[in-house]
Amino acid sequence: MPPVGQVVIGPPGSGKTTYVWGLYQFFTALRRPILLVNLDPASASPPYPHSLSIASLITLNDAMDAHGLGPNGAMLYCLEYLEANVEWLEEELEKAMRKLEEEGDVFEEEEEEVDEVDGGKRERRKWQRDEVYVVFDTPGQVELSTNHGSLKRIIEALQKRMGFRLAAVHLMDSTHILDASKYVSVLLLALRTMLQLELPHINVLSKIDLLGQTGDLPFNLDYYTEVQDLSYLLPLLERDQRTKRFSELNRVVCEIVEEFGLVGFETLAVEDKESMLRLVQVIDQALGYVPPSLSSLPSSTTSAPHSHPHSHSDPHTAHHHSAPHPAFSQSQPLSSALHTSTIQEKWVDYPKEYEKFERDQWEKEGEWAADRANEREKRKAVREAQKERGVMET
Ligand SMILES: Nc1nc2c(ncn2[C@@H]2O[C@H](COP(=O)(O)OP(=O)(O)OP(=O)(O)O)[C@@H](O)[C@H]2O)c(=O)[nH]1
Ligand SMILES: [Mg+2]
Structure with missing residues (x-):
């Protein structure tokens, strides 16, 4: 079986890099192997431990200096340059995956646990190719995933030549849904991106923890996540002076989104482990990926799971757990309706x-x-x- 992974996309500041860093911490806690790839040439040194970075090939500044381009043009140039050098990306990925297969991965243990379990020795876990999970962090320039072709062709090359099975995980700031006209834009962006990338696609309303603090939601959260009857939005759009004169356009956009019937949303609060678990399970399902089973883990990892009082802490400082998360063995995510009503209670009501x-x-x-x-x-x-x-x- 080929390697699997996620291509994390979304507008600037939607939380992509934070999510990728959070995924690393979450996977490490679950003892799942993960490789992070930075495809954002504006980020010369990403904050997370990455296996490879486009910055080793080209940076935004290189492109701006060499060709006298502004930041937006230089960004497109960098992605085109990567496309032209896609063999470089393939070779680097191959090296990183082979390293995990041959040398394995070591998971940090808390000192006292190591002393008790295996006398201080740390086990290296070697991974099969089909167990390796690769996550690509991308730049926030929206046209890269809506109409510019390089990112799409790079993904296709990885799929065709290396056999990757990839899902697009599209993060969009959840606070946009408080404003009906912004919600319509989010729907359109999600649909456009789904049609452009043609990947298994998971749209995500990110920073859901900020939703309740930012404003009042006119409808229940599931109205927005399930993209229910959009005609209810029309009176809200009529009331808004900015969007009133576009009422016909809004109506047609809503109809198009409903006709395709493709758009729906998951939610994410990156510091909340239940939220991360749910999203990871939904993506696993979309990919048809079965995570490495508990029984195949080294003996030291099967000791009783222990919780950590700081498990909710910032992903930049969170501790790694030395045992798999108890929910690791759950194969089915919570039903969508139940999950959304819990999120509504927790973050909105x-x-x-x-x-x-x-x-x-x-x-x-x-x-x-x-x-x-x-x-x-x-x-x-x-x-x-x-x-x-x-x-x-x-
Ligand atoms: N409250 C909250 N803040 C978040 C969450 N995820 C990200 N952020 C914050 O959102 C801001 C932007 O996050 P980034 O991860 O840099 O966003 P990005 O999409 O990578 O941005 P670009 O690379 O510039 O496109 C940072 O200040 C993060 O701390 C979340 O789940 N909750
Ligand atoms: Mg980023």
């Missing part, structure tokens, strides 16, 4: 109550972890005392 509930849970988890650490210390002291007694008796 009762964010404060949820925050308090989660804080209480973390406190309990923290106490539990402290108790466990004390227990471990006690057992260690007993073992040492027994050892000493043994030495004295012999």
Whole structure:
């Protein structure tokens, strides 16, 4: 089976790079192998641990200096340059994947767990080619995925020549849905991109944690995620002075989106592990990808899962868990309707109550972890005392 992965696309600032970094942390916690590829030439040193970067081939500044281009033209030039040198990308990917196959990957263990489980040795896990998951971070210039052909052709080359199975994960800022006219633009952008890239496609309303703080949502969240009867939007668009005179255009756009019947949305709050888990499972399903099973993991990874009091922390600083997430074995994501109503409660209707509930849970988890650490210390002291007694008796 060929390698699988995601091409992460979306407008500037929609959260692509943060999501890619979050995915790395999440996959590492789940002990799933992951390779990150930076295809944004404006980002010479991406914040996440990447296996390769377009910046090794060409940067935005190179293109601007060499050809006297502005940033937008230089961005298109860089992607065209990458397309012309797609063999470079293939060779670099091949090298990175072979490294995982031959040398394997090592997952960080918390010190005390390592001491207890395997006497301080760290196991390297070697991966099969079909287990390797590759994530491509792309620039935010929308035309790269709506009408400029280079990104599409680069993806096609990876699919045809290396056998990649890729899904497009299209992030769009969820706060746009608060404004009916912006929501219509988001729908149109999603549809245009789906038709251009022709990949298994998952549209995502990102930064859903900001939705409740930013404004009032006229309809329930599932109205927007499931793209239900868009005629309900028309009175809102009529009321808005900016969009009133385009009412006929808006009506036709809504009809087109409904006729295609392709657009729907998942949601994402990148720091929320349940939100990440749900999205990863939906993408796995779209790709027909079955993650490496628990039974094939090294013995040290099958110890009891332990939660971490800071598991909700910023992805830039979050700890890696040394055991797989308990939900790892769940093959089916929560039903879409149920999931969306939970998200609505958590981020839109009762964010404060949820925050308090989660804080209480973390406190309990923290106490539990402290108790466990004390227990471990006690057992260690007993073992040492027994050892000493043994030495004295012999
Ligand atoms: N609250 C919240 N903020 C987020 C989330 N994801 C990203 N952000 C913030 O959004 C901003 C933009 O994030 P990036 O990851 O740089 O966005 P990008 O799509 O890579 O941007 P470009 O590369 O410029 O196109 C940063 O300040 C992030 O911290 C999220 O889920 N919730
Ligand atoms: Mg970025």
